[in-house]
Amino acid sequence: xxxKKILFVSSELVPYLPENEVSLMSxxxxxxxxxxxxxxxxxxxxxxxxxxxxxxxxxVIRLSGMNLVINDMDMPLIIKVASIPRERIQVxxxxxxxxxxxxxxxxxxxxxxxxDNDERxxxxxxxxxxxxxxxxxxxxxxxxxxxxxxLLPLYLKKYYADEPLFVESKIVMSVYGQGFDGALDPEMxxxxxxxxxxxxxxxxxEDPTYNNLLKVAVDxxxxxxxxxxxxxxxxxDHISNLNKPVLxxxxxQEFEEAYMNFYNTEVLK
Numbered sequence: 001x002x003x004k005k006i007l008f009v010s011s012e013l014v015p016y017l018p019e020n021e022v023s024l025m026s027x028x029x030x031x032x033x034x035x036x037x038x039x040x041x042x043x044x045x046x047x048x049x050x051x052x053x054x055x056x057x058x059x060v061i062r063l064s065g066m067n068l069v070i071n072d073m074d075m076p077l078i079i080k081v082a083s084i085p086r087e088r089i090q091v092x093x094x095x096x097x098x099x100x101x102x103x104x105x106x107x108x109x110x111x112x113x114x115x116d117n118d119e120r121x122x123x124x125x126x127x128x129x130x131x132x133x134x135x136x137x138x139x140x141x142x143x144x145x146x147x148x149x150x151l152l153p154l155y156l157k158k159y160y161a162d163e164p165l166f167v168e169s170k171i172v173m174s175v176y177g178q179g180f181d182g183a184l185d186p187e188m189x190x191x192x193x194x195x196x197x198x199x200x201x202x203x204x205x206e207d208p209t210y211n212n213l214l215k216v217a218v219d220x221x222x223x224x225x226x227x228x229x230x231x232x233x234x235x236x237d238h239i240s241n242l243n244k245p246v247l248x249x250x251x252x253q254e255f256e257e258a259y260m261n262f263y264n265t266e267v268l269k
Contacts, residue, residue: 001038001260004268006030007139007169008042009128011146013091015084016050017105021228022176024252026145031087032256033263041137043128045120045148046080046093048103057082057093063134068126070119071191075099077127094127106148106180113180117148118188118208122195125151129160138165141267143172145227147179150213151192153220158197170267173221175214175239177230184208211235218242223267225259 010026017023030040046057063079078095094100099120107113114120129152132139144152153171160166185191189205204212211234218224218238223245231239231249239246245266250258 001033001036001263003037003039004033004141004263005039005041005137005139006033006141006143006263007132007137008040009142009144009149009152010042010044011124011148012105013042013044016044016055016082016091017047022146022179025174025227025255027084028252028255029143029145029259030089032259034087034089036260040089041132041135041139042089042091043131044091044093045124046078046095046100047105048101049105050093052080055082060092063092063131066130068123068130069195070123070126071194075123077123077130079127079131092131094124094131096123096127099123113182113184115185117180118184118191121148121151121184122191124148125155126159128152129155129163129166133163133165136165139169141170141172141263142166143174144217144221145174146176147210147213150217153217154192154197154202155195157220158201159195170223171221172223172225172263172267173214173217174225174227175218175231175235177228178232179210179214182209184213211238223247223262225262 008030012023013026014023030042034040057080060079066077067074068077075096080093083090188208192202193199204215215238225247226249229249247262
């Protein structure tokens with residue numbers, strides 16, 4: 001991994017959010033690459049339940065200030081950064097008051113999913129790419145974790161297809177167990193089509209369930225990692241029919257060598 005540049009994009013990350021499969025692997029994988037000589041950047045949403053004072057988040061004025069158009073609305077993009085002290089790893093946070101100020105991640109106190117989770121996912125995907133463009137940092141690998149980050153492969157392959165910074169980048173999608181029940185806003189497909197992405201390429205999102213969201217993500221990725229043991233059967237069957245590299249599930253205790261080999265022999269070949 002010496003000198004290789006890897007962009008990690010995740011919807012959850014410890015120590016900023018509680019530990020679960022996604023947040024833990026989103027921390028352990030960049031930590032592993034960092035300790036093996038790779039250059040890394042990590043992006044996640046700045047959810048309102050992240051304690052900014054404790055984690056010492058601060059706004060990066062030179063990166064903030066642009067507006068992203070989401071479904072014909074101008075939404076200001078704010079970028080904050082913090083460091084994971086013991087690893088000396090910097091994390092970039094995508095923020096917007098409308099989407100991320102509320103003191104929760106994906107659901108309200110009654111467990112109901114936020115009605116604008118689809119727009120939050122679109123904003124996050126576009127916000128990451130626009131910020132990386134401002135940083136002028138061209139990653140060799142873009143490794144995506146978590147369903148709220150899962151529109152990134154689609155946007156990179158369709159909306160940002162002509163962006164020279166990502167021409168050589170390989171996209172890896174880590175797939176986890178059922179991320180949410182039910183479906184996102186049924187208008188989601190129209191909001192994405194507003195960005196000039198053909199409805200044919202997002203047909204699955206006419207019913208924006210977790211499985212269909214992840215199908216679109218893996219279809220637009222260059223490689224897939226099965227990051228959980230309990231991937232929904234419908235999604236697992238879809239992945240097994242893909243003509244691209246797939247790394248079967250390996251436990252946290254054994255992942256380092258498996259992921260490193262996968263990066264080097266399957267993704268970067």
